[in-house]
Amino acid sequence: xxxxxxxxxxxxxxxxxxxxxxxxxxxxxxxxxxxxxxxxxxxxxxxxxxxxxxxxxxxxxxxxxxxxxxxxxxxxxxxxxxxxxxxxxxxxxxxxxxxxxxxxxxxxxxxxxxxx
Amino acid sequence: xxxxxxxxxxxxxxxxxxxxxxxxxxxxxxxxxxxxxxxxxxxxxxxxxxxxxxxxxxxxxxxxxxxxxxxxxxxxxxxxxxxxxxxxxxxxxxxxxxxxxxxxxxxxxxxxx
Numbered sequence: 001x002x003x004x005x006x007x008x009x010x011x012x013x014x015x016x017x018x019x020x021x022x023x024x025x026x027x028x029x030x031x032x033x034x035x036x037x038x039x040x041x042x043x044x045x046x047x048x049x050x051x052x053x054x055x056x057x058x059x060x061x062x063x064x065x066x067x068x069x070x071x072x073x074x075x076x077x078x079x080x081x082x083x084x085x086x087x088x089x090x091x092x093x094x095x096x097x098x099x100x101x102x103x104x105x106x107x108x109x110x111x112x113x114x115x116x
Numbered sequence: 117x118x119x120x121x122x123x124x125x126x127x128x129x130x131x132x133x134x135x136x137x138x139x140x141x142x143x144x145x146x147x148x149x150x151x152x153x154x155x156x157x158x159x160x161x162x163x164x165x166x167x168x169x170x171x172x173x174x175x176x177x178x179x180x181x182x183x184x185x186x187x188x189x190x191x192x193x194x195x196x197x198x199x200x201x202x203x204x205x206x207x208x209x210x211x212x213x214x215x216x217x218x219x220x221x222x223x224x225x226x227x228x229x
Binding site: 004033035040041042043044045048055056058059091093100101102104105106107108109110 | 120147148150157158159160161162165167205207209210211212214215216217218219220221222
């Protein structure tokens with residue numbers, strides 16, 4: 001079975017510019033997650049979708065970050081405008097079952113963002 | 117606030133020995149605890165899940181224990197191999213759609229030949 005796909009793999013932008021990341025989860029997976037992983041730290045949940053509805057976005061900096069999941073499948077995460085502290089790896093993950101049911105998550109390779 | 121601590125940033129052990137990694141948490145009541153492996157430049161890969169009412173789970177050379185009284189999970193790799201070298205992350209799941217999943221910062225394990 002195909003894994004979680006993410007693009008681009010790498011992105012370098014200047015501060016105050018905007019950037020968008022794309023994620024295609026494993027087919028049939030109901031729940032989709034976006035994480036931010038700063039070097040040396042564990043992944044930090046930004047937003048969690050169940051089908052095409054938001055379950056948790058409490059840690060998403062909504063003044064600059066936005067995310068959507070179209071038709072309950074693909075998802076995009078956008079940052080506008082970017083700050084230096086947004087430099088991190090952005091990971092997308094999906095799971096078969098509903099949020100909170102203990103299903104394992106399948107992660108994509110991530111997008112490494114560098115803000116200069 | 118909710119907090120997870122993984123015992124050390126790095127652990128260096130001899131091939132063939134058992135590696136033991138620790139995950140401690142506070143201000144959280146997880147229904148599930150998961151362990152993931154992460155290699156450089158790649159996303160985490162799921163290894164094991166243990167439920168709050170389970171004491172121990174095994175899979176091949178891996179063993180996880182879960183003590184909700186001590187608020188601690190131990191992750192063991194027996195007969196360790198250099199290929200086991202990676203960062204290992206623990207993650208807590210509160211068990212409802214309203215609970216936030218939180219990851220520890222990971223322990224970097226190195227197995228020397």
